[in-house]
Amino acid sequence: MLSNSAALDEKDISFSISDLAREFGVTTRAIRFYEDEGLLSPGRSGRQRVYTSRDHVRLKLIVRGKRLGFSLSEVREIIEMYDLDPGESGQLRYFLEQIKKRREALQQQRHDIELTLDELDSIESECKHRLSALS
Amino acid sequence: MLSNSAALDEKDISFSISDLAREFGVTTRAIRFYEDEGLLSPGRSGRQRVYTSRDHVRLKLIVRGKRLGFSLSEVREIIEMYDLDPGESGQLRYFLEQIKKRREALQQQRHDIELTLDELDSIESECKHRLSALS
């Protein structure tokens, strides 16, 4: 009765491997590979893998990272930031450094995107210009 | 005398392979590889490669594309957009489609970046919070 009884319903949601594959548009092979790489750690019901909402979150981070062009080991670094232990100050300072680097890389990426989008705009208008000149 | 005599000075700038390697922080091996892939097409002075400002621009697009996580074939697609021929309307319409897809992908990427940056912010403040609690 004194236990923290209000554990959220979210906790016991579970997913099959094909659930996740469908939702995130990846193959089951890929998901198992991510497990081999230590990025996911599903439970088992018999031989079958059972994924928790924690795995669900992690897979979301993985596919997002992939969309950003990160390698799996970079994705791993990012994921590891999420479950840092309350630990010592050295660790924390190290993490803050990593965070800074990541942020800078992401800001560079965002800048690259802006540049590319601008150039796409001008290519597009050039295209449209030529198209209208063909009529 | 009737020739277009005012060709810009920019035109005859040339670069060695190590010039480019230094400037863009890539290896000469990589640069030659890009040539093998048809992304660069330097001239020759004897056996040595001579890169023009066109190659310079292209290499810039390549490294930017790489920073964004694009594969070389995706980079190729983007580069090819830059030198489209005045051609037929079918081509132009096709290009417009490609541009649209690219833009959507880039916007998705930008969105992913915003999400990740936000999360980095909260991880960072959590970190700082814990650090200050250790004093």
Add this chain to the structure above:
DNA sequence: GACTTAATTGACGTTTACGTAAACGGAAAC
């Protein structure tokens, strides 16, 4: 003209991120 330095060519090696095929296991449907 020997020496160093930069570049080339060719070839094989390597890492990453899965794909693909084979062979098997359990559970549900008919």
Add this chain to the structure above:
DNA sequence: GTTTCCGTTTACGTAAACGTCAATTAAGTC
């Protein structure tokens, strides 16, 4: 009770993007 479906395991295959030699050449320099 056997087909069908999903999942598992093991293992080999592969494409991309270079790295890493090794042998050769050409260009300057002292």
